[in-house]
Amino acid sequence: MKKYNPKQIESKWQKYWEAKKVYNTKEAENNYMLLTEFPYPSGNLHIGHWYAFALPDILARYLRMTGKNVMYPIGFDAFGLPAENAAIKNNIHPETWTKKNITYMTKQLKSMGATFDWSREVQTIDPDYYKWTQWMFLKFYEKGWVYRAATKVNWCPNDKTVLANEQVVDGRCDRCDSEVIQKELTQWMFKITEFADDLAGGLKDLDWQETAKLGQLNWIGRSEGAKIKFKLTDIPGQKDGRHFVDAFTTRADTLFGVTAVVISPELAQKWIDVGWRASEEVKEYVKKSLTKRELERQETAEKTGIDAGIFAVNPINDEKIPVWVADYVLGHYGTGAVMFVPAHDQRDYEFAKKYSLLIKTVVEPVAIEKNLTNEAYVGPGILANSGKYNGVESEDAKKKITEELKLSGFGDFQRTYRLHDWVLSRQRYWGVPIPMVNCLKCGYQPAPEKDLPIKLPSLEDFKPADDGRSPLAKATKWLKVKCPKCEGEAERETDTMDTFVDSSWYFMRYTDPKNKKEFASKEKMAKWLPVPMYIGGAEHTTMHLLYARFFAKALQKLGHVDFLEPFIGRRNRGIILGPDHQKMSKSRGNVVDPDIEVKKYGADAVRMYLAFMGPYEQGGPWSPGGIIGVYRFLSRVWNVFNFAKDVVLPSAKNIVLHKTIKKIGEDIQNMRFNTGVSELMKLLNELESYQLPVSVQKTFLQLLAPFAPHMTEEVWINVMKNKNSIHLEKWPKYDPKLIIEEKVALVVQVNGKTRDVIKASGSLSEEEVRKLALASDKIKKHLVGKDVKKFIYVPGRLINLVI
RNA sequence: GCCGCCGUGGUGGAAUUUGGUAUACACGAUCGACUUAAAAUCGAUUGCCGCAAGGCAUGUCGGUUCAAAUCCGACCGGCGGCACCA
Numbered sequence: 001m002k003k004y005n006p007k008q009i010e011s012k013w014q015k016y017w018e019a020k021k022v023y024n025t026k027e028a029e030n031n032y033m034l035l036t037e038f039p040y041p042s043g044n045l046h047i048g049h050w051y052a053f054a055l056p057d058i059l060a061r062y063l064r065m066t067g068k069n070v071m072y073p074i075g076f077d078a079f080g081l082p083a084e085n086a087a088i089k090n091n092i093h094p095e096t097w098t099k100k101n102i103t104y105m106t107k108q109l110k111s112m113g114a115t116f117d118w119s120r121e122v123q124t125i126d127p128d129y130y131k132w133t134q135w136m137f138l139k140f141y142e143k144g145w146v147y148r149a150a151t152k153v154n155w156c157p158n159d160k161t162v163l164a165n166e167q168v169v170d171g172r173c174d175r176c177d178s179e180v181i182q183k184e185l186t187q188w189m190f191k192i193t194e195f196a197d198d199l200a201g202g203l204k205d206l207d208w209q210e211t212a213k214l215g216q217l218n219w220i221g222r223s224e225g226a227k228i229k230f231k232l233t234d235i236p237g238q239k240d241g242r243h244f245v246d247a248f249t250t251r252a253d254t255l256f257g258v259t260a261v262v263i264s265p266e267l268a269q270k271w272i273d274v275g276w277r278a279s280e281e282v283k284e285y286v287k288k289s290l291t292k293r294e295l296e297r298q299e300t301a302e303k304t305g306i307d308a309g310i311f312a313v314n315p316i317n318d319e320k321i322p323v324w325v326a327d328y329v330l331g332h333y334g335t336g337a338v339m340f341v342p343a344h345d346q347r348d349y350e351f352a353k354k355y356s357l358l359i360k361t362v363v364e365p366v367a368i369e370k371n372l373t374n375e376a377y378v379g380p381g382i383l384a385n386s387g388k389y390n391g392v393e394s395e396d397a398k399k400k401i402t403e404e405l406k407l408s409g410f411g412d413f414q415r416t417y418r419l420h421d422w423v424l425s426r427q428r429y430w431g432v433p434i435p436m437v438n439c440l441k442c443g444y445q446p447a448p449e450k451d452l453p454i455k456l457p458s459l460e461d462f463k464p465a466d467d468g469r470s471p472l473a474k475a476t477k478w479l480k481v482k483c484p485k486c487e488g489e490a491e492r493e494t495d496t497m498d499t500f501v502d503s504s505w506y507f508m509r510y511t512d513p514k515n516k517k518e519f520a521s522k523e524k525m526a527k528w529l530p531v532p533m534y535i536g537g538a539e540h541t542t543m544h545l546l547y548a549r550f551f552a553k554a555l556q557k558l559g560h561v562d563f564l565e566p567f568i569g570r571r572n573r574g575i576i577l578g579p580d581h582q583k584m585s586k587s588r589g590n591v592v593d594p595d596i597e598v599k600k601y602g603a604d605a606v607r608m609y610l611a612f613m614g615p616y617e618q619g620g621p622w623s624p625g626g627i628i629g630v631y632r633f634l635s636r637v638w639n640v641f642n643f644a645k646d647v648v649l650p651s652a653k654n655i656v657l658h659k660t661i662k663k664i665g666e667d668i669q670n671m672r673f674n675t676g677v678s679e680l681m682k683l684l685n686e687l688e689s690y691q692l693p694v695s696v697q698k699t700f701l702q703l704l705a706p707f708a709p710h711m712t713e714e715v716w717i718n719v720m721k722n723k724n725s726i727h728l729e730k731w732p733k734y735d736p737k738l739i740i741e742e743k744v745a746l747v748v749q750v751n752g753k754t755r756d757v758i759k760a761s762g763s764l765s766e767e768e769v770r771k772l773a774l775a776s777d778k779i780k781k782h783l784v785g786k787d788v789k790k791f792i793y794v795p796g797r798l799i800n801l802v803i
Numbered sequence: 804g805c806c807g808c809c810g811u812g813g814u815g816g817a818a819u820u821u822g823g824u825a826u827a828c829a830c831g832a833u834c835g836a837c838u839u840a841a842a843a844u845c846g847a848u849u850g851c852c853g854c855a856a857g858g859c860a861u862g863u864c865g866g867u868u869c870a871a872a873u874c875c876g877a878c879c880g881g882c883g884g885c886a887c888c889a
Contacts, residue, residue, distance in 0.1 A: 211807060211884095218806065221888065249889060262889095303887075333888045340889095346804095347887055418888055538883075612829070613815060618808095623815060629829045632844095675817070678828035685828090747824050752870045754824050792869050798823050802869050 004638035006602020010710040014113055022725060023115040027527045028069040034060045035507050035567070037536035037544070038075040038122070041101035042082060045108040046584070047592045047610075047622065051576050054607045055616055055673060056535045057114040061706035062668040064115070065731035071528065072115045073510040075122035076102050080499045081164060083430045084462060094430040094462065098125060108595065113603050113709045115727075120513045124432075124502035129509060131453035132519035133502055134435040136551070138446050139558055141436075145191045148444070151423050155183035161464040162427040182291065187425040188434055188495065192550045196220055196417045198564075199549055208570040209617070215541040221418025225250035226402040228339060228411040230261050230312040233320065245312060245323075248334030248416050251344060252405075253397035256386035257362035259352070260340035261312040262305065262324045265289035266331025279309055282325060289327045303328040303351050315410035316401065317387065326351060334416050342376065349376035362386050363394050422547065424498045429462035429471035431496025439483035439490035447492075448484050454492070470494040503544060504551040507531055507566065525561060533569040535671075541572065571671060574619020576610070581621045592622045604708035605631045611673035611707060633681055634711055640688055641701065641715045647691040654738065656686050657696065661734040664703050673707075680704055694720070699732045747798035748773045750782045766793045773799050 017023065036056050039049060053074075060072040083094035090097070102123065109116065122129060140146050154163040158178040168180050192199075200220045203213045230245050245261060263271075268286045272278055278286075285306040305326030312323050321340075328347055329338050342352035343361040352359050353374075363381040380394045389397050405411030425434065433454045435447040447454055457478040465473040472494035473479065483490035505519065511528045512520035530552075536544075545567070552566035577583060578590025585591070597606045609627040614620040649657070660683045667676035680703060687696070698720070705712040705726050716726035746769070748756040756778040760769060770791060773779055783803060790802035 214807070215884070218885070221885095223888070225889080247889080251889075328887050328889095330888065338889045345889065347889075350887095416888080418885095542884085615816085620815065623830070625830050626815060627830095633829085635844095670820095674815095675828085678817075681828055745824080749823080749870075752823090752868095757824065790869060792823095794823065798870090800823080800869055 004635040004711070006604060006634075006710065007599075009714040010113065010603050011111075013710045013713045014110055016713075017113075017115075017725070017727075018110075018118075020725070021119075022727060023072065023117050024119045025069065025071040025117050027524065030068045031071070031527050032063055032068040032533075033071045033073065033507070033510065033528045033531050034063065035073065035510075035531045035534040037534075037540060038073075038077050038503070038506060039105065040080060040082075041076050041078050041098055041105055043101040043104065045105055045594060047576050047594045047597075048584075049109075050112065050594045050606060051573060051610050051619070052535075052537070053109065053114055053116075054112045054603075055573070055611055055671075057112070058607070058611060058673055058676075058706045059533075059668055059671065060115050061709065061727060062665070062731065064727070065702070065706070065729060066665075067730070070115070071117055071120070071510065073120050073122070073507075074109065074116040074118065075506060075510070076105075076124065077499065077503050077506070078102065078123050078125040079431045079496075079502055081428065081430070084428060087430075087462060093458075095125070095458070098430075111595075111598060111603055112607065120510050122506050122509045122513055124499070124506065127453040127455050128516070129506075130432040130502065132509070133432050133497065133505070134447075134452050134454060135449065135519065136505065136555070137497070137501070138435055138449060138452075139560075140190065140554055141446050143554075143558065145194065145554060147189055147191065148186050149189050149421070150184045150186050151189075152182045153185045153187075153427075154180045155185075155468075156180055159464065160466065160468040162468075185425075185427075187423050188436075188493075190422040190424055190550070192422045192547075193417055193419055195550050195553050196222065196419050197415075198553050199419075199546060202549065202553075202565050206565060206570065207568055209572060212538075212541045212545070212570060212572060216546060219419060219542040219546065223250055223416050223418070225414055225416065226252040226398070226405070226411055227335065227414040228252065228255065228405060229315060229409075230339070231315070232323070233311045233313060245337050246335040247337045247339040248414060249339055251341065251394075251398070252401045252411070253383060253389075253392075253394040254341045254344045254362055255314065255316045255339070255401055256383075256389070257341045257343050257360045258314050258319075258321060258339045259342060259358040259360055260322050260324055261337060262326045262329050262340045262348075262351070263308070263337040264329040264331040265325060265327055267329075267336040268308070268325045282306055282308055286325060289325075303347065303354065305351060305355065307355075315405055315408065322357075324355075324357075332420060333418070344376050344378055346376045346378060360385065422498075422500075422550075424501055425495040426498055427464065427468075427470040427494075428496050429456075429459060431499065432456070432502060433472065434493045434495050434497055436493040437481055437484060437490045438493060439486060439488060441488055442483055442485045442490075444493070445484050445490070456496075470496065472496070500543060500547050504548045505555075507534075507548075508561070519560075522560070522562070529561070530563040530565055531567045531569075533571070534567040535571050535573060537575075538572040545570070571617060573616050574614070576619055577621040579622055579624055592624075597627065601627055601631045602634075602710070604711050605634055608634070608677060608707045612677040614674055616671045616673055630677070633684065634708060636684060636688065637700075637704065637708075638711065638715070640684070640692070641697055641719060647693055649687075649690065649693055649696050653687060653690060656683065657699065658734040658738045661699070661703065661732050662739060665731065668706065677707060680707070701726060702729050702732050705729070744796050746772075746796075748776060748779055749798060749800040750779065751802060752800060755779055755782055764795075766791075769793055769799060773801065 034056060036053055057072065060070050064070045078098050083098050086097045087094045124130060137146065154168050156163055156173040156178060158176045159173060163173060163180060172178065173180055200217060200222055203216060225248055227246050227248055230247060232243055232245060245263065247261060265286045269290060272283060303326060305324050308323040308325050310323045311320050314321055340348050342348040342357060342359040344363055362383060362385045363377065364384050365377060365379060365381045383389045383392045383394060383397050389401065402411055402413055433456055435452060435454050437445045437447055439445055457475040459471060459475055461474060462471045464471055479491050481490055481492050508520045508525060512524040515521060548566055552561060553564060555561045556564055578588060580590050582588055582590060594606060605627055609630040612630055613626060660679050664676045664679050667679065701712045701716055709727060712726050716722050744760065746758050746760045747754055748758060756776045758772055758776060760772055786803040788801050788803055792800040
């Protein structure tokens with residue numbers, strides 16, 4: 001008998017499955033797309049990739065055995081910044097670098113023995129793919145869901161380039177170390193906020209972890225309040241310009257406590273731009289605040305501001321109040337202006353203390369719990385100093401005051417969102433070109449659909465252009481194009497798309513990856529979508545999942561898809577930490593290389609250990625010694641199943657077997673792979689010393705097959721001499737009758753402490769059980785000289801005697 | 804600061820869904836078998852105190868309950884997300 005040697009069997013079966021196309025999917029009756037987030041081709045597979053792909057593969061294999069037609073797709077999210085960095089560093093073209101990585105990682109992925117359907121592989125850098133990314137952009141543009149607006153970007157004055165947040169280290173450029181400044185740039189935006197309500201409302205019925213739903217809700221950040229109009233007085237030099245300012249508040253009930261209006265530097269700048277003749281000090285302050293980086297503005301706890309020198313009128317009581325400009329008011333949230341209520345808002349309170357502004361209490365707490373010194377009272381209460389609203393409860397007052405303002409035209413109910421529109425432009429080379437044309441006469445025009453895909457030109461030099469424009473500005477030949485409207489001279493847009501755009505619809509392409517006429521046919525999508533289960537990282541809870549949901553909703557409104565939600569089920573997996581319980585990183589030297597582990601123990605052991613180490617949704621530390629346990633288990637199985645015996649299993653063991661079949665199935669479905677593995681180990685411990693009938697050996701192998709696909713296949717075909725792959729077998733059925741035991745173990749407690757365990761039939765009456773319990777010597781000992789005051793009987797579980 | 808999650812042996816973890824035998828399964832450790840020896844393998848022991856009977860243990864303190872790792876409250880510690888959102 002040969003020793004278990006994974007090296008000798010694993011690649012053999014991988015080739016066999018590929019040759020037989022075992023995992024290539026066609027549409028059938030019980031279609032099930034098990035989706036995982038497609039990888040970025042970084043160049044090397046790490047243990048996290050195994051966790052991300054090899055574990056869901058256990059579920060994929062299980063579902064297939066239970067009769068589902070499972071598609072387990074794979075692809076590459078292949079545009080992005082690292083390719084450009086590698087290109088600049090190693091003088092290699094981003095495309096060459098990326099494609100090389102894809103080839104290598106494909107090889108590595110195949111070493112997992114997963115059931116990927118490579119025939120449906122999708123790559124976002126494929127022009128046949130990004131043609132449709134561009135097409136969707138154009139469709140959204142037609143609908144008015146794409147627009148241009150000025151936003152702030154991180155700008156390196158030395159490299160003359162836009163930096164991503166992760167390229168800014170301590171306020172400095174990570175390449176040249178010069179100080180990063182904030183620069184306004186006009187960028188392409190997706191109007192995702194128009195879908196904010198749908199995105200928030202649609203979460204309700206989804207089978208997602210509550211934390212993920214909550215994460216999205218917080219990110220969308222819907223907030224119900226009121227918009228209140230303040231008339232402005234004394235604006236020198238302005239006749240018909242800005243006479244009003246709107247402020248968003250969730251506390252309309254505190255309107256009588258307003259002692260100022262505070263506007264953001266951004267709003268002040270807008271006023272200056274339309275002719276507000278502010279004092280030099282104010283202009284100076286606005287200028288200074290705006291050049292401060294947003295981060296810096298938030299990090300300094302100290303609020304600063306300046307009296308704008310003008311006045312506003314409180315619409316509820318016509319009080320004249322000052323207007324201030326302050327940097328703690330955000331330009332991009334609400335209306336960029338707030339009504340200043342220092343008595344009932346902590347930030348306003350701190351500001352009032354610093355600049356000696358009036359504090360006016362208008363809400364009294366119902367019960368004073370603590371002494372409020374140096375802080376605002378932000379809770380609900382009863383209104384005071386509020387004219388006719390005195391005595392009204394604050395929640396009620398919000399409504400009544402807003403309604404009064406609505407009548408006079410000075411306010412209305414308003415909803416605001418934290419969610420910003422999605423800035424999709426990137427000033428980068430390695431991305432999907434935005435299909436727009438800039439004509440001097442006609443302005444921006446959409447590229448004609450027949451020109452798609454607008455292919456990314458092959459550049460020699462993909463550093464940003466000298467004027468700071470995107471690298472594509474250097475592709476002079478590519479750049480020149482006729483205006484689709486006036487036929488005059490025009491230029492292509494040089495920005496490329498955020499890679500999150502590419503990944504917002506890739507799962508749809510899996511259903512119809514070769515389609516030349518559409519991004520995917522409606523019929524094929526209907527067969528597979530929406531995705532019943534999507535497994536991925538928690539880091540994608542807000543951005544990727546929200547963007548993909550936005551795409552689905554937008555495409556649905558355009559009539560191209562039939563579902564409102566793309567992902568019915570969603571589970572976030574945990575993170576594999578290094579043996580030192582820290583995040584794996586090269587600098588810590590705690591990185592686990594899966595290739596090395598596979599060489600030592602085989603792919604089956606690596607898969608199974610990852611499954612065994614802890615709950616999938618939790619992740620945890622990789623312990624180098626732990627995998628040996630799984631390897632030993634596989635070796636034991638190998639030895640037990642190398643010769644077949646023709647005997648009968650004792651019925652007690654048969655009951656254990658059937659219970660285990662049930663439990664493992666449930667564990668896999670719930671992604672409790674860790675307890676599933678331990679059940680298999682228990683079962684082996686239970687059966688190992690017995691002579692096993694062939695049927696039991698088969699069942700055991702079938703239960704193990706999703707976890708250890710290679711080894712089970714080897715035994716199945718070469719030892720047990722079966723003709724077809726074990727992975728085409730049906731999942732074993734358990735006999736429900738066998739699982740219900742005649743006699744149950746009944747725990748007998750005295751005062752809640754377990755004193756004995758008696759075997760009894762589950763159908764006994766309370767009186768009969770009582771007799772049994774009191775007859776036990778172990779129990780009698782504890783009852784000497786005491787009365788049983790209470791007798792608790794939980795049928796099938798326990799008896800508790802209270803004395 | 805706000806929101807969320809978590810805290811169980813020397814270690815990873817099980818039992819939390821449904822309050823009902825806490826520590827399954829595995830690693831490690833100790834002892835033993837086999838071996839010239841080692842590795843591998845196999846067997847035994849392994850929460851703490853105790854010879855035992857028994858007692859004590861799920862971050863800490865309190866509560867609900869016949870019964871709490873599980874539910875509730877406060878605190879301590881760790882992790883993740885957001886970060887002046889009016």
